[in-house]
Amino acid sequence: xAEQPTGDGTLPxxxxxxxxxxxxxxxxxxxxxxxxxxxxxxxxxxxxxxxVPGAISKILGASDEVPAEAVDKKPGRLRRWAMxxxxxxxxxxxxxxxxxxxxxxxxxxxxxPEPMQWIQVFEYDLPGGGxxxxxxxxxxxxxxxxxxxxxxxxxxxxxEGPVLIDQDRCIGCRMCMAACPYDRRFFTWATPPIPPxxxxxxxxxxxxxxxxxxxxxxxxxxxxxxxxxxxxxxxxGCPNSAIYYGDFEEDMATxxxxxxxxxxxxxxxxxxxxxxELNTKPRVYYIPGHGQELGRDPYDExxxxxxxxxxxxxxxxxxxxxxxR
Amino acid sequence: xxxxxPLEEYQQRLEDKVLSPLTRAGPRYYLIVGLLxxxxxxxxxxxxxxxxxxxxVTGMRDRxxxxxxxxxxxxxxxxxxxxxxxxxxxxxxxxxxxxxxTRMAELITVAALLLGALLPVIDQGRPDRVHFLLxxxxxxxxxxxxxxxxxxxxxxxxxxxxxxxIPDLALARDKIGHLVSPPKRWFFRTxxxxxxxxxxxxxxxxxxxxxMMVLMIPVAVSAHTVVxxxxxxxxxxxxxxxxxxxxxxxxxxxxxxxxxxxxxAVVRKAYGLEEYITRQHFINLGYLLGCLxxxxxxxxxxxxxxxxxxxxxxxxxxxxxxxxGTLAPYYWSYALGGMLIPGLxxxxxxxxxxxxxxxxxxxxxxxxxxxxxxxxxxxxxxxIMPYEPASYFPTWVEWSIMAAAFAAFTxxxxxxxRLLPIISIWEVSEQYGEEKIISRxxxxxxxxxxxxxxxxxxxxxxxxxxxxxxx
Numbered sequence: 198x199a200e201q202p203t204g205d206g207t208l209p210x211x212x213x214x215x216x217x218x219x220x221x222x223x224x225x226x227x228x229x230x231x232x233x234x235x236x237x238x239x240x241x242x243x244x245x246x247x248x249v250p251g252a253i254s255k256i257l258g259a260s261d262e263v264p265a266e267a268v269d270k271k272p273g274r275l276r277r278w279a280m281x282x283x284x285x286x287x288x289x290x291x292x293x294x295x296x297x298x299x300x301x302x303x304x305x306x307x308x309x310p311e312p313m314q315w316i317q318v319f320e321y322d323l324p325g326g327g328x329x330x331x332x333x334x335x336x337x338x339x340x341x342x343x344x345x346x347x348x349x350x351x352x353x354x355x356x357e358g359p360v361l362i363d364q365d366r367c368i369g370c371r372m373c374m375a376a377c378p379y380d381r382r383f384f385t386w387a388t389p390p391i392p393p394x395x396x397x398x399x400x401x402x403x404x405x406x407x408x409x410x411x412x413x414x415x416x417x418x419x420x421x422x423x424x425x426x427x428x429x430x431x432x433x434g435c436p437n438s439a440i441y442y443g444d445f446e447e448d449m450a451t452x453x454x455x456x457x458x459x460x461x462x463x464x465x466x467x468x469x470x471x472x473x474e475l476n477t478k479p480r481v482y483y484i485p486g487h488g489q490e491l492g493r494d495p496y497d498e499x500x501x502x503x504x505x506x507x508x509x510x511x512x513x514x515x516x517x518x519x520x521x522r
Numbered sequence: 523x524x525x526x527x528p529l530e531e532y533q534q535r536l537e538d539k540v541l542s543p544l545t546r547a548g549p550r551y552y553l554i555v556g557l558l559x560x561x562x563x564x565x566x567x568x569x570x571x572x573x574x575x576x577x578x579v580t581g582m583r584d585r586x587x588x589x590x591x592x593x594x595x596x597x598x599x600x601x602x603x604x605x606x607x608x609x610x611x612x613x614x615x616x617x618x619x620x621x622x623x624t625r626m627a628e629l630i631t632v633a634a635l636l637l638g639a640l641l642p643v644i645d646q647g648r649p650d651r652v653h654f655l656l657x658x659x660x661x662x663x664x665x666x667x668x669x670x671x672x673x674x675x676x677x678x679x680x681x682x683x684x685x686x687x688i689p690d691l692a693l694a695r696d697k698i699g700h701l702v703s704p705p706k707r708w709f710f711r712t713x714x715x716x717x718x719x720x721x722x723x724x725x726x727x728x729x730x731x732x733x734m735m736v737l738m739i740p741v742a743v744s745a746h747t748v749v750x751x752x753x754x755x756x757x758x759x760x761x762x763x764x765x766x767x768x769x770x771x772x773x774x775x776x777x778x779x780x781x782x783x784x785x786x787a788v789v790r791k792a793y794g795l796e797e798y799i800t801r802q803h804f805i806n807l808g809y810l811l812g813c814l815x816x817x818x819x820x821x822x823x824x825x826x827x828x829x830x831x832x833x834x835x836x837x838x839x840x841x842x843x844x845x846x847g848t849l850a851p852y853y854w855s856y857a858l859g860g861m862l863i864p865g866l867x868x869x870x871x872x873x874x875x876x877x878x879x880x881x882x883x884x885x886x887x888x889x890x891x892x893x894x895x896x897x898x899x900x901x902x903x904x905x906i907m908p909y910e911p912a913s914y915f916p917t918w919v920e921w922s923i924m925a926a927a928f929a930a931f932t933x934x935x936x937x938x939x940r941l942l943p944i945i946s947i948w949e950v951s952e953q954y955g956e957e958k959i960i961s962r963x964x965x966x967x968x969x970x971x972x973x974x975x976x977x978x979x980x981x982x983x984x985x986x987x988x989x990x991x992x993x
Contacts, residue, residue, distance in 0.1 A: 348665035369647020387578035411647030
């Protein structure tokens, strides 16, 4: 736990650890109440060392008992954003005969230039020859390899979970791209096309536009949008509501249609994370499936290629291929 | 017994030979410098193009995001190991044959490090922000470790090049100071630090050299280990290897040794130094190269047996691409041309001669360059998500910058040879005194004559007294 870069010490996804913590807290409060009674009655008692400061301040502070909740409560709540992608409801937008709409929503929302697909729908092989579609945004790792290797602190993990990039700081060494095991970082190899509307907003790491030349960019997990009470562009774009976005602090997530209890939803549906063995601790969870809820045949291969419609409006935009031609 | 040339005469001849290139330069020199400058100018043009257009003009893209520049960076840091090996390790082990080639080796180190340190900046997407590394550097990043290691190494090897230069610069100041241009005279005067060759000065120089030669070895090892950590700290299967550091260091010493042979051969020919750089030097370095062939093969076998046996994860794809796939031409030209054939050349006595060792060294360096290239590109090429493997090939910009880097490396050495005595005169004549004169005197049992440099007198007397006490 010590190696976790986030300030927040508990693993949200670790149910037993969370319960254990609450259990300890309850015990602690109980013993303190009892302790006060004993102190009030006898005036003095042997106390366990770590409780001394709390007990003293209690005695000095006031005689009336402070409600346990108020003591426990942190000033302000820390969001811990998470994403759940229900693969049972993802068919790579084959059924509507369009390019993946999550990718499209993201491209439109962030002015991501070709060939950037900050959320990309990969086609994975299934045992038996079939395929499944897996949309992969930045995994918002809680042990992020990219953050560890950055020489100038241009990328970091926020306390809320998302891993962000400061394009004003990035020196373009691409070490983070070499370190990312999910191929989720994108380099601006040439001067990117910038639509006029992208210039209206000031640059912010949570928004990442206007994009700069010679730096890295990627999915920012849309915490700015989520804080405003809306779903990220990809979740908004998904026609089948396969993408849930939520908060471990409140333990809820929503796909825009229903609200689920996040931890329970993950457990009940055997959620997994990509490359769990690398211990990157992603905040993106997948519920296994191959689009069966939409009636997709796993042997039905291929999806429509991604398009960058906004880019067509800009003349002479330079594009490149992610795969070195 | 043939007559031994007195030390003074020997030293005079050596000084004439080594110092004369510092006073005058022929048309050949200007031609070479001109040609090198042309190549560098072309490389600068390529870099300006890259700076304006972005790294778009290179063959690198998101999937294979490092290419020629990074492989060249490893290669240059690798050949910089030359100086440390020859002058520090061999000095420490008191291998006397190293003496005439130490200066060259130290020069190679400095030149290679300067170029090596430049290449990551050329590879950077935002070279205008290179100072951020100092302003915002995070010690957690392997790149910062690199900056520490390589800058320490560069400073250390500059000192290590400079220290043994002091007596020679003083010699140049005294002997040819009046023959050279004023800036050069100023250089000799200033940097010889008022060297008079007194016993006290000499003692301090020996102490300083002793400290530096011990210090340089760990610094050089760390520099190359840390270069490997840039790769080994990522989660990419072909690089995820604990022995990567040792493998890189071994490869560095290997290509460093080969580089010395090549530079040695060229300098020997160009300056007519056949008397000082002898067949024995080539043969000895050849033996060293032969041992290192075995070390390199050992590391290769180790890697292929541990990872190739299991073929876990993406390993299968990696070994397939190396042995039979896209990178097979690179891999086999390295394995056969860069290890096996040089090894055989050195193994057989009838090919183990000057020409043979030079051929082997050229092969080794080409092979090691290829190895650096496929380590970088091959490691990147293995898909980490379900996509088709990318293919990388450098563009004209990258080739031009590579040519300019090699030209700049050569230019640094060529220019330095006009400024610095390329053979350490004082060490060579000292060695001559020790080996020839003293041994001969001991053999014929005569007393120390005045012709022996006072420096050797104590050594000789001590030897004599032990003999006397025995008899």
